[in-house]
Amino acid sequence: MSARRVFVVVLLASFAALCRVVPVRGQVIGPLLSRGTVAMGLQEQWTHRTLEDSYRTTDWEEHDLSVVVRWGATEFATLSLQGMTGSGPWQSDHEDIQASYQVGVGLQATVWRADDIVITFGGQLDYKMRRYDADTGNPPVLAWTASVELLGQLDTMWLGAPVALWGGPVLSWIVADYERLPGFQNPQRYTEQSASGGVVGITVVAWRHVDVSGHLLWVENPQPRVSILYRF
Amino acid sequence: MSNARLLCVVLVACLVPALMPAVVSAQVAPPDGARGTVELGIAQEWFHRELEPQPYHDTRWSITSVVFTYNVSDRIGIGVQGGLANFESDDFAGSTFNRFSVGAMGSARVLQLGDWGVGVTARYLDTFDFDTSETSLHKRVRSIAASVELMRGFAVKRLPVGVRLGAVYTNDLVETFAWGSDDALASTSGGALGAMAGGKVRVFPAVSLFGYVNYVEYVQGGVGVAIHAGSGGL
Numbered sequence: 001m002s003a004r005r006v007f008v009v010v011l012l013a014s015f016a017a018l019c020r021v022v023p024v025r026g027q028v029i030g031p032l033l034s035r036g037t038v039a040m041g042l043q044e045q046w047t048h049r050t051l052e053d054s055y056r057t058t059d060w061e062e063h064d065l066s067v068v069v070r071w072g073a074t075e076f077a078t079l080s081l082q083g084m085t086g087s088g089p090w091q092s093d094h095e096d097i098q099a100s101y102q103v104g105v106g107l108q109a110t111v112w113r114a115d116d117i118v119i120t121f122g123g124q125l126d127y128k129m130r131r132y133d134a135d136t137g138n139p140p141v142l143a144w145t146a147s148v149e150l151l152g153q154l155d156t157m158w159l160g161a162p163v164a165l166w167g168g169p170v171l172s173w174i175v176a177d178y179e180r181l182p183g184f185q186n187p188q189r190y191t192e193q194s195a196s197g198g199v200v201g202i203t204v205v206a207w208r209h210v211d212v213s214g215h216l217l218w219v220e221n222p223q224p225r226v227s228i229l230y231r232f
Numbered sequence: 233m234s235n236a237r238l239l240c241v242v243l244v245a246c247l248v249p250a251l252m253p254a255v256v257s258a259q260v261a262p263p264d265g266a267r268g269t270v271e272l273g274i275a276q277e278w279f280h281r282e283l284e285p286q287p288y289h290d291t292r293w294s295i296t297s298v299v300f301t302y303n304v305s306d307r308i309g310i311g312v313q314g315g316l317a318n319f320e321s322d323d324f325a326g327s328t329f330n331r332f333s334v335g336a337m338g339s340a341r342v343l344q345l346g347d348w349g350v351g352v353t354a355r356y357l358d359t360f361d362f363d364t365s366e367t368s369l370h371k372r373v374r375s376i377a378a379s380v381e382l383m384r385g386f387a388v389k390r391l392p393v394g395v396r397l398g399a400v401y402t403n404d405l406v407e408t409f410a411w412g413s414d415d416a417l418a419s420t421s422g423g424a425l426g427a428m429a430g431g432k433v434r435v436f437p438a439v440s441l442f443g444y445v446n447y448v449e450y451v452q453g454g455v456g457v458a459i460h461a462g463s464g465g466l
Contacts, residue, residue, distance in 0.1 A: 036463050040312075071300070075465075098414055129330065142362065
């Protein structure tokens, strides 16, 4: 391993260690970016998980709009950051959301590369909070999601535009804490019923800068995501 | 205008490649580097404001966050900021808070004369403290800040150094949701003008240290460390 690569690994490891102090989390899955590329934009993601505690199961369905930043830190590693605050129809179908916050981070690294095919390993952590209007009786929710995936990526061209087709197996864990309503109930913790699944996606870069991406994550239930980013 | 829409407007405004010249600075880290420069770091910031009505005896808070900045051009910079923390406070006995911070920032160097420059920066930062205890004493702080800065770059023992000095405008809104109520007790500092000074030094080819001090009613500031990467990445 070259000295430069050792230096980069040490830097990224240091940053990861710092992130343990500030546990930011995220859930952006996508193709590996080339070194130095920065992409920023919006992602809409639908979540549909089947959660359970000791006594019952419940479905969690929602969708989020978040700001996404992706950076090709090196030729073999891409960092993703994700965040959003606010409430509104673009944040959820629930009209009674009082406040919503989300922060996250993901890191994707090359495992193997040959010509137009890249195999990467990625991991994401995401943490979110939802508060509903008190008169609805819906308790606030604090939830974190952790995912890892092994992705195969094929880079090709279509109508002169770079296209990446990618997909692979995914493990996705979720812990949702339904917090207490004052004087009413104790917090309840739910976790996923099943963590295993897969993802397939396509990314097209139009006009050299407009990164349009869509993918279907299937863990327990289908959960599509679409994004539009500007590649600088 | 909701917070999400305001955040989107700020971000989209920052994303516009702009015809006017600029560079990344933000409130947190000063401008450094040419087009394509990326800095990714950790910042610790302290705030101390005078609010009306006054919800607490003294209103101080601090946040730790990850800061990502990118130089869209040699003179335009944009950035995002986010963090998460779990903490207890002596001021709110019995409460346990989960803190979310989300922000966006942008800057432009509007004038450049040799090593000297004049820049403007703006930042929106939203922090929510979710109290998981029985009291459900949630708190939210929305901070808006903008500054006009005189900047200078030079070298000390071959280390690139950037310093800045200027005027800053801040407007903070603090909301307290007692017992999980929807209706917040809102307190604001109103718009306030003050002075700021900041600096950054590159201690290694890929590591920057930075800090700033604001004086707006009280002294506030921040320090941080960042990975510095040129247009070709690390």
